[in-house]
Structure formats: structure tokens, C-alpha cells
Amino acid sequence: MSSSETIVPALAQALEKRGYAELTSVQKAVLAPELGQADALVSAQTGSGKTVAFGLAMAPTLLGGAERFADAAAPLALAVAPTRELALQVRRELEWLYELTGASVASCVGGMDMRSERRALERGAHIVVGTPGRLRDHITRQSLDMSALRAVVLDEADEMLDLGFREDLEFILDAAPTERRTLMFSATVPRSIAALAKGYQRDAVRISAAGEEKQHLDIEYRALSVAQADRENAIINVLRYYEAKNALVFCNTRAAVNHLTARFNNRNFSVVALSGELSQNERSHALQAMRDGRARVCIATDVAARGIDLPNLDLVVHADLPTNPETLLHRSGRTGRAGRKGVSALIVPNNARRRAERLLQSAKLTATWASPPSADEVLRRDEERILADPAFDDPVREEERGFIDALLEKHGAGQVAAAFVRLCRSSRSAPEELVEVTPFTPSGEKFARRDEAPARRDAFGDSVWFSLSVGRRQNAEPRWLIPMLCRTGGLSKREIGAIKMQPEETFVQIAADWADRFLAAIGPDRKLQGSIAVKRLDGTPDLSRAGYQPPKPQKKPHRGKQNAPKFDKHASPSAEQRPAKAFEAKPWAGKPGKPKFDKAGPAKQKKAKRRAG
Structure with missing residues (x-):
């Protein structure tokens, strides 16, 4: 094993016993002689071997040249992790790594019995692993003695800040001795992490571990174009096609996790769920079921799955697209570890294609665009x-x-x-029949399934035109009309010809020998999805107009007198055509000498009155 001369002998034996042939890049970086006993700020992706890395890095500081630890008293090292699962995983890793040194490792995590943790601390522990909130509780209650600490490790520091643990972390670091070694591990180093490091580390060595690219080279990325209504069916076919020993399906919400868990349980999948609403006991049982083979599919949210390690994880499925490139890398990094190959499959509805392309481009990943496995492919x-x-x-x-x-x-x-x-x-769930969707290249151009050239629509052959009572004003689009026609009318894309969108209706060309079957499939009410009316047309629609309506009849002639003059409203009337004035002067019926005014209007009345004096 490389760098074995810089590893504490007891830890080197543990690595050989575990089957380590070569250290990862981050593990080699923390063992570099120039690092010595200095503080370190290390950026490394999930799955790069960070736990073993900081275990190797702090061993000389804790042992001080001895081969084994003395009797446990106050803790010598403190490792802080963002989630319960990650903290318990770190404890398991450190237990086998420090097994030959006689180290005692205790955990303090939320959701566990605090009295049992206090008794374990009273018995003595060399290394304590915990979550920020629970560690702060123990320090406040004076059940965790920080006076003898020689090293503090912050694992997934960026995640802890994102989850709002800054105040807890600062409290823990303030309670630790000033003369200590501080190791911070983070997937990324934003400004908040740099500020935390500057405030609590002394002359820290900045280490940026290479090798994340090598890890992701063992992952095959596939972007699967699906119809919106076929997302869950596509996931079922993906799980059936690969039959991975362990598969992890990521959702963005707890509700989506619960829905998929119920759906897959009904489909005879051995599935467990991980979300924030589960108790610690339920989460531990779910992960143990995955490890011992009682369950093969785990459906989880990003936060709940943070830091979990499943050794036989061969498949990651993104049921919901990640919100950012870092989340995509974190999710996918669960597979393709320790030289094993893995698959990361993104389920991409048609309306999310461009967002998926931008996501992959930002993450600097290249994915193969294709359709999900069909039912026939799963059976083969x-x-x-x-x-x-x-x-x-x-x-x-x-x-x-x-x-x-x-x-x-x-x-x-x-x-x-x-x-x-x-x-x-x-013993297996039957595969699902999927609506065939033309995949897209990353540039956005369609390509035919199974390398077939797309058929020319002008050579479609004998056909019948149908009118659908939905158009552009109702946001109708071929990308959802075609799957609806195929699903409701029992068609495939080969039987559908040209589609002409109009403002209020859509004309669809269907192969002549399938027209009657199409009408029989949609039923006697001639409607799709309960509201879209379907009408069979005789001949070809007149596409030069905005719709397909019969021409309006000519205007009927004027019903008045035949000799009534017809006025042009835009022309100036002639003297003969000009209408009579609104009023005429009439003799005054009252006293003589005064004119009689008509009721043409108050303005004219006043004017006439002034003239009359």
C-alpha cells in the first residue's frame, strides 16, 4: 500500500485486514509529510474516503507516538457530522480503523436515548462522534468533558451550515481547548466555510483533493426521456431492467417518497423509505434492511440520504431532477465507489429536457440520452x-x-x-408498457429510437383526418397530444401522420386502416380525456384558414324599401343625402312677438334667447 510508511502501524494493519490495496487521493493528501500536525481545510466529494482520511490524519495527534491508547477518560477527539446516519456511519468506520489501538468510540446523536449516551461518556471514550445539536446539549449539561480534546473534525461542514448549525458549531468550537488541531472537510468551500475556517483554525493548510473525476468515471449517466404521465412506470422498468442489489431512488419531497413507496410495495418490490418524518429507530431499521438484503430499493429525500453508505449500491435513480449540480454529484456519488461500476439514471419528462441539459452541463457531466427500457427489453x-x-x-x-x-x-x-x-x-414485478417518446440529443435535436431514421410525413400514405376541439389558445402541443392519442386510441406513433395546430382546434392525420379502430377505442361519446371532442372529417381540411368551418353565407339584401338610398358611412353626404336639421323654427303659441324654442338642447336655447333680446 502506498504511503504506508506515514500511517500509524496499527491503522495500516487494519487497512490491510479490510482489503485496502491503495489509498484514495484525499487519503494520500492528508498523509503528506508537509501537513504534519497543522490544521487543514479539505475539499473532497462524497464517496472519496473522507472518513478514513481524517481517521488516518488525526491518529498521530491522538496516540502521540504510542501504539495503543491508555485507559479511556475524557475524550481526545471529537467528530461532528450533519445527520444521524452519517454520524453513526462515521462511528462504524472509526471502530474498525482503530480496532487494534484499543480505542473506545462513542456516539451522541439526536433521536437516541440521551441517558445511555451519558453513561457511555461516563465510562470513558477516546473518540466521540455526534451531531451538532446533541453535542451541544451534552456540553451544556456537562456530561461531555471537552478539556482533554486534541483534535476536532467537522465532516460535511458545508452541509452543516446549510442546515442551520452555524451557532451550534461555534458553541462547540468555543468550548474546545484553544491548543487543539481542527480538521474541516467539505464538498465545496463557499465564503461561509472560508469564514468559519478563518475564525477557528490556525494557519490551516488548504487541500483540494483530486480524484473526484476518477470516481465519477465509474458512473454511467443516462438521461431517459419520458412522457409526463409515464414517470413512475419508467422508474419501475429501470429498476426491473438493472435488478441492482441495492438501488437508491431520490425524490425532492416527503410526499413523493411516501407515494412511490406505496406504489412500489404494491408492485412487489422490496422497498424501504428514508425521510425526515421517520424516527431514528425506523431509519436505522431501513438501512439495516438494505445492508442485509431484506430490501433492495431505498426511496429517500436528499437530506435523509445525506452521508449514508450502502456497499452494494449499483443504481441511483433521480425520480425528481436535482435542484443544482452539487446535489446531482452528491446523489450520484453514492454509487461507483471502490472500483465498482454504477449507473445514475435521470428521469426527464419532456417539459424538463432543457433544464436537465443545463444541469448536466453545469456539473460537467456527459449523459447518454435514450428512452427508458421497454417491457420487451426488460423481459429479454x-x-x-x-x-x-x-x-x-x-x-x-x-x-x-x-x-x-x-x-x-x-x-x-x-x-x-x-x-x-x-x-x-x-417473483418479479411485471414491466410496464410505456408511451414511446422520441429521445433528444443534448443539442435538442430529435433522434429516432433504435437508430431508425424518422419517416417522412409527406409519404404517409392513405389517411383520414380528424378534428380535435383543442388548439393553440388552449396550450395544445403535439408532445402531449401524441401520447394521449396513443394511450386512449390504441395507436402508436407510426399510425399518426401530420398534426396541424389551429387557434381553436387541431387536425390530426391517422392511417386509413386504423381510423375505424381509433374511433372504436375512444368510445361512442367521441371524446378524449373527457372534454376533447373528436370529429372525423371528409377529405382534407382547408389549412389556409385559421380553422375548418364551412364558409359563411352571403349577407341577405336590405329588407327595407327597395328605393331606400344606401349611404356610404365613410363618404361625405351630398345635399340630397344630407339629413334634415335637428329642429325647425315654429310660431310661438304663447304671447305674440316671442319665438318658440324647441327642445334641441340648452346651448341652442340660450343662444336663441340672446338673439331674441
């Missing part, structure tokens, strides 16, 4: 797995031969093989 993969089953390599044992001969004599080889295939398939 099942057949390949059956043929490659190692059970066929085992020779027939003598005690089995008699029953095998009797079985073949009674049923025959063909019937026995058929029963075996049915038995294998009955």
Missing part, C-alpha cells in the same frame, strides 16, 4: 439473467438425481423448463 434481460444463473453451473448431486428423474418422466423436460421460467417471473 430477464431471459439473459435466467440463462446466466450460476445455479446451472452446479453439478447434480446424488441425493437429487432420483427426484429429478421422476420429475422429468412425469412432466417432460419442456414442461419442467416452462414451470421454472414461470416461477422465476412470478
Whole structure:
């Protein structure tokens, strides 16, 4: 093993016993001679071996040249992690790494019995691992003695700040001795982390661990274009196609986790859930079920899955797209570890394609764009797995031969093989039929499924035109009309020709030999999704107009007198056409000498009155 001369001998033996052939880049970086006993600010991605790295880095500080620890008294080291799962995982890692040194490792995490933790601290522990809130509680209650600390480690420091633990971290660091070694590990080093390091570290060495690229080279990224309504069915087919020993499905909300868990339980998947609403006991049982094989699929939110380590995790599925590139890398980094290959599959609805492209570009990742595995592809993969089953390599044992001969004599080889295939398939969920969606290249150009060239629409052949009572004003788009037609009308994309969008309706061309079947499939009410009316057209619609309506009849002639003059409202009227004045002077019916005014208006009345004097 490289760098073995700088590793404490007891820890080197533990690594060899664990099967470590070579250290990762971050582990080599913290063992560099120039680091010595200095503080360090290390940026390294999840899955790069950070726990073993800081375990190796602080060992010389804790042991002080000795091979084994003395009897446990006040803690010598404190490791702080953002979540309960990560803290318990760090404790397990440090236990096997420090096993030959006689170290006692205790944990203090939220959700566990605080009295049991206090008794463990009273018995003595060399290393304490905990979450910020619980550690602060123990310090406040004076059950955690900080006076003898030689090293403090902050693991996933950026995540702890994002979760709002800054005040707790500052309280813990203020309570620790001034003469201590502080190691901070963070996936990224934003301004907040740099400020924390500046305030609580002394002349820290900045280490940026390379090798994250190598880790992600072991991950195959696939972006799967799906119809919006087929997202869950696509996840089912992905899980069935890969049949991973452990698969992790990420959702953005607790509600989505609960929904998918219920759906997959009904589909005969062995599934567990991880979300913030679960108790610590429930979360621990869920992770243990994944580790011992009782469950194979874990559905989780980003926060709940932070820091968990599943050794046989071969598949990560993004049911909801990550919100940023860092989350994408954190999620995907759960697989492809320790030289194992992994797959990270992004479920991309059509309306989220450009967002997925920007996400991959920001993360500097290249994904293969394709369609999800179809039902036929899943079944073919099942057949390949059956043929490659190692059970066929085992020779027939003598005690089995008699029953095998009797079985073949009674049923025959063909019937026995058929029963075996049915038995294998009955234990698995049936794959889903998916609406075929044309995948996209990263540049946005469509390409045909299975490398087929797209058919020319002008050579569609005999067809029948249909009118749908939805158009551009109702935000109709071919990308959701086509799946709806296929799903409701029993069609495939090959039977659908041109689609012409109009303001209030849409014209769809359907192959002539499928027209009657299409009408029979949608039912006698001739409606799609309960509100979109379908009408069969005779001939080709007139696409030069904004719709397909019969021409309006000519205006009827004027019903008045035939000799009534017709006025042009835009032309100046002639003297003959000019209408009579609004009023005429009439003799005054009252006293003589005064004119009579009509009621043409108050302004004219006043004017006439002034003239009359």
C-alpha cells in the first residue's frame, strides 16, 4: 500500500485486514509529510474516503507516538457530522480503523436515548462522534468533558451550515481547548466555510483533493426521456431492467417518497423509505434492511440520504431532477465507489429536457440520452439473467438425481423448463408498457429510437383526418397530444401522420386502416380525456384558414324599401343625402312677438334667447 510508511502501524494493519490495496487521493493528501500536525481545510466529494482520511490524519495527534491508547477518560477527539446516519456511519468506520489501538468510540446523536449516551461518556471514550445539536446539549449539561480534546473534525461542514448549525458549531468550537488541531472537510468551500475556517483554525493548510473525476468515471449517466404521465412506470422498468442489489431512488419531497413507496410495495418490490418524518429507530431499521438484503430499493429525500453508505449500491435513480449540480454529484456519488461500476439514471419528462441539459452541463457531466427500457427489453434481460444463473453451473448431486428423474418422466423436460421460467417471473414485478417518446440529443435535436431514421410525413400514405376541439389558445402541443392519442386510441406513433395546430382546434392525420379502430377505442361519446371532442372529417381540411368551418353565407339584401338610398358611412353626404336639421323654427303659441324654442338642447336655447333680446 502506498504511503504506508506515514500511517500509524496499527491503522495500516487494519487497512490491510479490510482489503485496502491503495489509498484514495484525499487519503494520500492528508498523509503528506508537509501537513504534519497543522490544521487543514479539505475539499473532497462524497464517496472519496473522507472518513478514513481524517481517521488516518488525526491518529498521530491522538496516540502521540504510542501504539495503543491508555485507559479511556475524557475524550481526545471529537467528530461532528450533519445527520444521524452519517454520524453513526462515521462511528462504524472509526471502530474498525482503530480496532487494534484499543480505542473506545462513542456516539451522541439526536433521536437516541440521551441517558445511555451519558453513561457511555461516563465510562470513558477516546473518540466521540455526534451531531451538532446533541453535542451541544451534552456540553451544556456537562456530561461531555471537552478539556482533554486534541483534535476536532467537522465532516460535511458545508452541509452543516446549510442546515442551520452555524451557532451550534461555534458553541462547540468555543468550548474546545484553544491548543487543539481542527480538521474541516467539505464538498465545496463557499465564503461561509472560508469564514468559519478563518475564525477557528490556525494557519490551516488548504487541500483540494483530486480524484473526484476518477470516481465519477465509474458512473454511467443516462438521461431517459419520458412522457409526463409515464414517470413512475419508467422508474419501475429501470429498476426491473438493472435488478441492482441495492438501488437508491431520490425524490425532492416527503410526499413523493411516501407515494412511490406505496406504489412500489404494491408492485412487489422490496422497498424501504428514508425521510425526515421517520424516527431514528425506523431509519436505522431501513438501512439495516438494505445492508442485509431484506430490501433492495431505498426511496429517500436528499437530506435523509445525506452521508449514508450502502456497499452494494449499483443504481441511483433521480425520480425528481436535482435542484443544482452539487446535489446531482452528491446523489450520484453514492454509487461507483471502490472500483465498482454504477449507473445514475435521470428521469426527464419532456417539459424538463432543457433544464436537465443545463444541469448536466453545469456539473460537467456527459449523459447518454435514450428512452427508458421497454417491457420487451426488460423481459429479454430477464431471459439473459435466467440463462446466466450460476445455479446451472452446479453439478447434480446424488441425493437429487432420483427426484429429478421422476420429475422429468412425469412432466417432460419442456414442461419442467416452462414451470421454472414461470416461477422465476412470478417473483418479479411485471414491466410496464410505456408511451414511446422520441429521445433528444443534448443539442435538442430529435433522434429516432433504435437508430431508425424518422419517416417522412409527406409519404404517409392513405389517411383520414380528424378534428380535435383543442388548439393553440388552449396550450395544445403535439408532445402531449401524441401520447394521449396513443394511450386512449390504441395507436402508436407510426399510425399518426401530420398534426396541424389551429387557434381553436387541431387536425390530426391517422392511417386509413386504423381510423375505424381509433374511433372504436375512444368510445361512442367521441371524446378524449373527457372534454376533447373528436370529429372525423371528409377529405382534407382547408389549412389556409385559421380553422375548418364551412364558409359563411352571403349577407341577405336590405329588407327595407327597395328605393331606400344606401349611404356610404365613410363618404361625405351630398345635399340630397344630407339629413334634415335637428329642429325647425315654429310660431310661438304663447304671447305674440316671442319665438318658440324647441327642445334641441340648452346651448341652442340660450343662444336663441340672446338673439331674441
